[in-house]
Amino acid sequence: METKKRHSRVGIKKVVKQSWKPGNVLSPLPVVLVSCGGTRGWKPNLITIAWTGNVCSEPPMVSISVRPQRYSFEILQTTREFVINVPSVRQLKTTDWCGMVSGRKKNKFEEMKLTPAPALKVSAPIVQECPINIECRIQQSLNLGSHTMFVAEVVAVQVSTSLIDKKGRLRIEKGELMAYAHGQYFTLGRCIGDFGFSIRKRRKKPASGNR
């Protein structure tokens, strides 16, 4: 009886859950169009990536994880640069297609009628049609197993002017961005709170008599 008590989990309630084998169920994720090439003899190419994220604030850094079998992998290894183009729902079909077809066989910019526009700091082109373009320089490569994670510094950012309001603020909702979860694409829906709202004191409404 004594022993059982010592091993029992304190403060944890028993609930009914199904046990799944370990896997990549973390959701939702961004889904992005990574452009690379445009230098050292490589034509510009695109690869759809869901294994991506912010990994450091100062300096701003991101990561993308790429299988070595991808054509883009060879380009990334030699050029050490890429652009994360954040697509809007308007580029949904393009985003999926670029993740189904290899740049070894097709020119994805031409086939999808996308505009390769100049980046500010890297040789890889940005995708003009995507509302947000994040220019990156690779700092580290980590071979993790099936994927190699490229950790890269963000060296420039371009944002479509249609997302910026009169006061110069970024209105992210205007980008009509999307999410990827368990093999499916989703729209983002409406904003339901902002950073720190849970501890912010609500401003008292002036009593109607005081107006």
Ligand SMILES: Cc1cc2nc3c(=O)[nH]c(=O)nc-3n(C[C@H](O)[C@H](O)[C@H](O)COP(=O)(O)O)c2cc1C
């Ligand atoms: C939604 C989606 C997400 C993907 N995420 C990744 C990823 O994170 N890493 C990766 O190596 N491949 C990923 N792929 C697969 C590549 O985009 C795909 O193999 C592509 O055709 C490679 O192009 P490339 O050979 O021109 O480089 C994803 C595909 C889709 C459709």
